[in-house]
Amino acid sequence: MELSNWMLTVPNEISYRDDFSNEKPRIAMQQQRQVQTVNGFDENTLFSPYTKQEWRSYQHKKINEGRKTQLNFIITYPNKTAVKGAKIHIKQLTSDFHWGCGMTHRILNNPAYKKWFASKFTAADFHNELKWYYTEPHPGQENYTDPDTMLKFADKHGIIVRGHTVLWDDVKYQQKWVKKLSPEKLLQAANKRVDSIVKRYKGRLVGWDVMNENLHHNFFEKRLGKNASAIFYNRVYNIDPNTTLYMNEFNTTEHVNDKWAAPEKYLRRLKEIRTYPGNSGMKMGIGLQCHYGADPIDLHYVRNSLSLLSQVGLPIWLTELDVKMDPALENKSQLQVIYLEEILRESFSHASVKAIIIWTGASIDGCDVMCMTNEKLENTPVGDLIDRLMEEWKTGNIEVVSDSNGISQVSVFNGRYEVTVVDPLTNVSSRVTFKVDKVSLPDKNIHLQILV
Known part of the structure; x- marks a missing residue:
């Protein structure tokens, strides 16, 4: 290699x-x-x-190093006397890392699917329902019924949603009426599209894919000029300035020989967008689709790619992760799980990766590449693997006991926690919630008093 x-x-x-x-x-x-x-x-x-x-x-x-913090609990009475033998119950409420899944409109009329999705995931990407061709298949006939209802479901269950996607630079996915527009009419229609969707969901989404796949494709650049993407990012930014704006690209980590989307080219385009006049204050993120094929994954390339992309200090989301297997392979199911586990473990070891969106979850959305469940929402081997890693990468509920100096140490995954301390003599308890990460707790010390 x-x-x-x-x-x-x-x-x-x-x-x-x-x-x-x-x-x-x-x-x-x-x-x-x-x-x-x-x-x-x-x-x-x-x-x-x-x-x-x-x-x-x-x-x-x-x-x-990147995802866990060692906490030092120091338990005392109000007179500063150390409490020996205090029981410290630690309950993880949320994680700084998001497990997500692709979602389609098919979830809307399936209570079992809704329950399954809400029980597992804290993030979602809509497959098609926010795309221009879905919301405005014919000029002037906009319909946001499906994404409105899907977002309402997500909000109800505390699931954050990415705006995928405002525009798409691939000519294949433009409506026939869009392809026929003159440059002047195209600009008007695209601006109307940007204004319509971004104003509708302003402040409700965790991020926007503003111009999807504009390393591989250039539909808008060919018709509107080389700065078309940067201009549309600026337009979205001015409407929804507090939401993170993403590039979203394929093959940046998947294929070493893709000349269009190598990490250094990704960063070059990112810089072009960020330095365009008016974009300097824009919050941006790195979206990587991560559609892996049937060949053995080059983990060395993945590691180097994520390391290079991490150096710009922006959040990285793996937005559409799946592993496609050759249907002719007799052992395709086993290999799919092996490849998937290695790419998940390598990705999670990079702290800049803030979320992983699995593509796809339930078989109701189609399993042409990869699914976590069958028609009865029973786990496939892929689903078993993801459940196992979800469990491995969370702290859950644990209990520790303070020593003779009132001190106990424990390493936990970053996130929000509820901690209950119980006096060994009186069983009086105190409860507190707090955020755990290297910024919120720079000295890693948690001083708790038991009131008597």
Whole structure:
């Protein structure tokens, strides 16, 4: 696996050999490898020149550094006396990381699907329901009934929604009437579209995909000029200035040979949009579709891509993640789970990745690529994997006990917590809620008093 050319473009990531403290000569490592095979497939091709255990160890290290905080509970009475043996009940209320899923209008008349979705996810992308061709298939005939109702459902259950998408730069997905417009009429129609959807949902969405896939495509640039995307970002920004605006692109992490969407080209376009006159104060984010194919994933490329993109300090969302398998493969289901787990673990180890949207969830939305459930909302192997990782990457409910100095330490995933402290002598309890992250708790100390 050749990495040298790519590594030269990534500062501070010159060699993975700096990532592992127990580095051994490559020959020795190869001799120690435990090869897992699925009908001849060698899983270690994902990790060469490291073992799976070494790769996973580094991921755990980055997760602990970027997504967890070690709390120091200091329990005292009002007179500052330390409380020995105080029980500290810790309950995670929310996570700083969002698990999300694609959603379609089919959820609206299916109570079981609604219950399933609301029980698992805190974020959503609508598949098509916010796209221009869906809301205005014929000129002047707008219909927002489906997205209005879907957003109402999401709001009711505390699910944040991305605005996918205001405009799409691919000519294939333009309405026939849009394709026929002159440049002057196209600009009028596109501006009307921007104003209509952004004003309607202003302040209600976590982000907007303003111009979808404008690294690979250029429908609007060809007709309106090279700065068309930057101008539309500016228009959205002026209507909804407090919402994060995203680029949303495919193949930036998936394929090393895609000449259009490599990370450095993604960042170049991002800079062009941010530096366009009037856009300097715009909140922006990085949207990566993450549609992986049937070939073994190049985790080295994924890691370097996410590391490079993270350096600009913007939130990264994986917006449409799935793994497509060759239907001719006898072991396709097993390989799909293997590939999916590795890409999820690698993505989660980068703290700049704030959310992962799975594409798709329930089979009611179609399973042409990947689904978490069957028609009865029973888990597929993909669903089992995601449930397992959801459980692994949360703190849940735990209990610790203070020592003779009234101190107890525990490492938790960043998020909001409710903590109840119980006096060992009187069973009197005190309760408090607070936010856990490196900004909210820079010294990591939680001082709690038991009132008697």
